[in-house]
Structures are given as C-alpha cells and as structure tokens.
Amino acid sequence: MSTTPNKIFIARLLGMDVFDPLGDRLGRLRDIVVLKQSFGALSALTGTAGQKGKEPIVVGIVIEVLGKKRIFVPMTRVTTIESSQIICTGLVNLRRFEQRGSEALVVAEIFDRKVRLTDGSGEAMVEDVAMEQRRNGDWFLSELFVSRAHETGGLLRRRKDTLIVDWNEAILSTDLEPQAATAFVENHANANPADLADAIHEMNDKRMVEVAHELQDERLADVLQELPEDDQVEILSHLDVERAAQVLEEMEPDDAADLLNELSDAQREELLHLMEPEEADDVRRLLEYEEGTAGSLMNPVPIILSPEATVAEALAHIRQEEISPAMAAAVLVARPPLETPTGKYLGMVHMQQLLRYPPSELVGTLLDSSIEPVSDMSSLAEISRILATYDLTIIPVVNQHDRLVGAITIDDVLDAILPEDWRTYDDGTPIRKVGRRFE
Known part of the structure; x- marks a missing residue:
C-alpha cells in the first residue's frame, strides 16, 4: 500500500473525499473501525495496562455515500492516504455498514472520552487519535492527543493543556464513561444549530439519542431541521410520543410535514393528534399537497x-x-x-x-x-x-x-x-478542529 505519510491523526481525515482508482468520488470518510480484542491499555473491557505492539488494529474505514448511507471499506482496499484525498481499489460493497460486536468506532467511541494516564498525573480528555502503519502494511492506533484542565494562580483560573501520549500510556477503565450528554450539550450551548447537527450526525445512534434527550424542545427542533431524514426518524422514534409531538410543534410546519412523511400512517396520525390543533392543522394542510409542488414546500405561517x-x-x-x-x-x-x-x-x-x-x-x-x-x-x-x-x-x-x-x-x-448529501459539500472542512495534522 502506498501511503504518505505513515502516521496520521484521524480527525484530520474526517470529511475527506474517498475516490476509486478511476477518480470517481465514492463519498466522505466518517469513522475508523478497529478490533476491540486488540485493545491494549485503552480498553473499555479490561481496564488493564497493555503491552507495546498490542495496540488496536485498524480493519477498515466507514464512508458516507450519497443519501447519507454509510458503508464499510476494508483497509486492504485502501491504497493511498494523502493530505486531501483517500483512494481505494477494487469493488466496494454498498451494503449499509453494520458494526459487529468485535469492532469499535474510533470517532464515535473514543473521541471525547476520559482516560487515566499511567504516569499518575490524572485524567485527560481524548481529542484525537493517531493511526500508524507497520512495515507489513497493517495499520494500528499508536497515539492519543489529549487535553486536561488544571488550576493556575491564586484566583483558581483554569488552563487547558494538550499533549500527545503513547496508546499504552493511558487507561480507559469501566468507571470512566464517555463525556456525559449533559456536558456535551453545555459545551455546545452557543453552537449554531447546523454545526450542532453536524456534530450529532457523527455520533453512533445510541449517543445521538442520548444527546437529543438532553436538548430543550426548541433547540432540538432547530437541530432536527438540519439533520438528514434517517437521523430525524431515529431521534424522533426514541422520544416519548408526547415529547415528540411537542418538538414537532416547535419545528417549521414544512419541516415537520417532511419529517412526518417519513413515518408510518399510524405514527403520523398519533403525533398529529397529540399536537396543538392549530399547529397540527398547518401541518395537515401541507401533507395534502403532492411532493414538489409549491404547497408542499411553503411555510403556511408567513408575516x-x-x-x-x-x-x-x-x-x-x-x-x-x-x-x-x-x-x-x-x-x-x-x-x-x-x-x-x-x-x-x-x-x-x-x-x-x-x-x-x-x-x-x-x-x-x-x-x-x-x-x-x-x-x-x-x-x-x-x-x-x-x-x-x-x-x-x-x-x-x-x-x-x-x-x-x-x-x-x-x-x-x-x-x-440540492442533492441529498449537500451538507457534506459545503467547504470540505472536517468538523473537528483539534489535533488535525499529519506527522
């Protein structure tokens, strides 16, 4: 495999274009898949210190293709990783990616998690993870880019330090959970709804639903309007039906109608029945129009x-x-x-x-x-x-x-x-801004 360079910080790869050998764009990279059983020190299963050479092996990448569908590409098919693109070879299976029990997702499951450093200096937050290629061509997770806050000065001011540690110099034990959903919401309190939606879209379904539960109805409504349809349905289906109706009331009527169109007839009628009659009437009128007409696109409550x-x-x-x-x-x-x-x-x-x-x-x-x-x-x-x-x-x-x-x-x-995946065609800038670099 030809790669330049041979150690890469994964946040730098997020959102990067993936191409086939002919130069046709397949999609954008969204996550890295590793084997759980190869976890060393950073093990959510054992919490024990690992040994050098036992770092997690990278088995593939997750690509988001047209329609926000995510597929798996084995690392054996990845031929080139450069600063602006990734190239794969051979046929690509377009079947939707389903995570196996033996696999872990680096972005979804390791980023933003706390680790305990083995030198006794305390805990830190994982901001980025580096993967490195061995001489035999295999990729493995080698380093962590972490941050930690500590108090300085007489006024107890807090300062954030960052450092790079070897994979085997940190422990993720069973008592150190991912950043709480409440903390995530607080840390993104001032984020634009579209930016917050991008961050939530990067999460696995379980994490996405946890964060959605912590958002206020109005805030969640704003975020839902920026998410792809699959994510909207996933979140709405995990909300209490009464709360789901309240969130729909906070959405723009045309966006609420689009979301309800993705549900079954029974679900749609139940939610409309629970909504305030005035809001429900606006949505019902929009649902009567054929898709693609002005009536289906309009907002029924202008000034x-x-x-x-x-x-x-x-x-x-x-x-x-x-x-x-x-x-x-x-x-x-x-x-x-x-x-x-x-x-x-x-x-x-x-x-x-x-x-x-x-x-x-x-x-x-x-x-x-x-x-x-x-x-x-x-x-x-x-x-x-x-x-x-x-x-x-x-x-x-x-x-x-x-x-x-x-x-x-x-x-x-x-x-x-615009095409269904238009949000990924904005300026190509990866969502995460910390630790994006090649070495």
Whole structure:
C-alpha cells in the first residue's frame, strides 16, 4: 500500500473525499473501525495496562455515500492516504455498514472520552487519535492527543493543556464513561444549530439519542431541521410520543410535514393528534399537497398584515426572534381573515421599503404589485425561475381562489433542489478542529 505519510491523526481525515482508482468520488470518510480484542491499555473491557505492539488494529474505514448511507471499506482496499484525498481499489460493497460486536468506532467511541494516564498525573480528555502503519502494511492506533484542565494562580483560573501520549500510556477503565450528554450539550450551548447537527450526525445512534434527550424542545427542533431524514426518524422514534409531538410543534410546519412523511400512517396520525390543533392543522394542510409542488414546500405561517397596518407594526413583526431572515425579507398583505387561507391577497411590502417610510405610514399604500404570487400547485422549476428572475428571497403562494396560503423562501427551494448529501459539500472542512495534522 502506498501511503504518505505513515502516521496520521484521524480527525484530520474526517470529511475527506474517498475516490476509486478511476477518480470517481465514492463519498466522505466518517469513522475508523478497529478490533476491540486488540485493545491494549485503552480498553473499555479490561481496564488493564497493555503491552507495546498490542495496540488496536485498524480493519477498515466507514464512508458516507450519497443519501447519507454509510458503508464499510476494508483497509486492504485502501491504497493511498494523502493530505486531501483517500483512494481505494477494487469493488466496494454498498451494503449499509453494520458494526459487529468485535469492532469499535474510533470517532464515535473514543473521541471525547476520559482516560487515566499511567504516569499518575490524572485524567485527560481524548481529542484525537493517531493511526500508524507497520512495515507489513497493517495499520494500528499508536497515539492519543489529549487535553486536561488544571488550576493556575491564586484566583483558581483554569488552563487547558494538550499533549500527545503513547496508546499504552493511558487507561480507559469501566468507571470512566464517555463525556456525559449533559456536558456535551453545555459545551455546545452557543453552537449554531447546523454545526450542532453536524456534530450529532457523527455520533453512533445510541449517543445521538442520548444527546437529543438532553436538548430543550426548541433547540432540538432547530437541530432536527438540519439533520438528514434517517437521523430525524431515529431521534424522533426514541422520544416519548408526547415529547415528540411537542418538538414537532416547535419545528417549521414544512419541516415537520417532511419529517412526518417519513413515518408510518399510524405514527403520523398519533403525533398529529397529540399536537396543538392549530399547529397540527398547518401541518395537515401541507401533507395534502403532492411532493414538489409549491404547497408542499411553503411555510403556511408567513408575516401577514391587513392593509390598514402601519409600518411600525410591520417592523415589529419582522423583529421577532423566531422569524428567519428569509421570511423577514417582506410582509404579505391580505384582506381578513389573516390566518391562512386568508381573504383576498393584495401584495407584498419589502423590508427595505418599510425602512424608507415613517412609522405611521399604512402598508396598504406601499404594496409591490409587480411581483405575482405563485399557485400552490406550481412546480419547483417554476418557483426557482421566478425567484432567480426577480432576485427574491421570498414569494407568496395563493390557492385557486386567490387566497394567501403561505410563502416559499429561497432556503426552502435550495433544500429541494440540492442533492441529498449537500451538507457534506459545503467547504470540505472536517468538523473537528483539534489535533488535525499529519506527522
């Protein structure tokens, strides 16, 4: 096997592209598989110190292919590991990866775990793990990149030190569990929902569900909207049914409808029955539309005002924290009733327009009637063309009676037209930022 270099810190590999010999992209690397029975000092099974040369053997890699499906590729098929890509040879089995009892996943099961250092200096947290290639071509886990905090100075300030230790210089015993889900949630309290979703997606199912249980309903709803469908269903199916309904209430109606579409008819009806009637009604209306139509993509609760509302009232609605930037780009004006489906749709007022007029001005005098609404039966292609043609971030949706039934934002369209694994095509930067380096 040709590899350069022969010792690699695994966090550096996460998210890296994996190619076949012809240069076709297979997917992205998500984890490393090792044999449990080869565990030495860092053994969750024995908790005993290991011997040099008994480090865990790497048997393969886990690749995420199109559709967020994860497959296994043996290390015997990996021919090249470079700073920007991994190359495999031979046929690849596209069967979904299923972890065996004798196997352990480095990222999911060793990263973020506490170890006890054999020199008596205390405990540390595993930030990264190095794997190294022997002369016979086998790969094994050789070093740990760990961090530990200690108090310094009279004010008991805490400082974080990092160091690299040999695999056999640390012990993971049975009484040292993975970082508690509560601690993980606290450490990621300020993380963007999309970034937190990426971190959760890297976890095994058990860990993912544990973290989900610790998140507040609103926070969990935000994260679910950023996760692939398989992860959404896995988490929702492990929640108490009443809590699952509460989380769905916190989600955007169109996202909640998409998630419910992945469940069985019985599960869907049970959850809708437990949701607040108003939220459930919004979701039910979306579920009636055929996939790919404007009705299936829209948010049924945009900002809707009567023509007698003032600019001050419109800006107050836009400033609400729960309103997304795309949805806040305009207010939609209609005759009462103002709940969808509304009375006759009149037009829209862009946020920039609102900023140019005094607070007492009526929104009915500022309507942009040049932008025609789309029908709730319009196709995705038609909606995309309109948004692009008029440089819009939001477009109103009306039914056959010209009543406003919702609005579609640019992010709704992007979610629909991008490939299923679009989140892995962002900038290619691996999720973890500590210890990513080659030696």
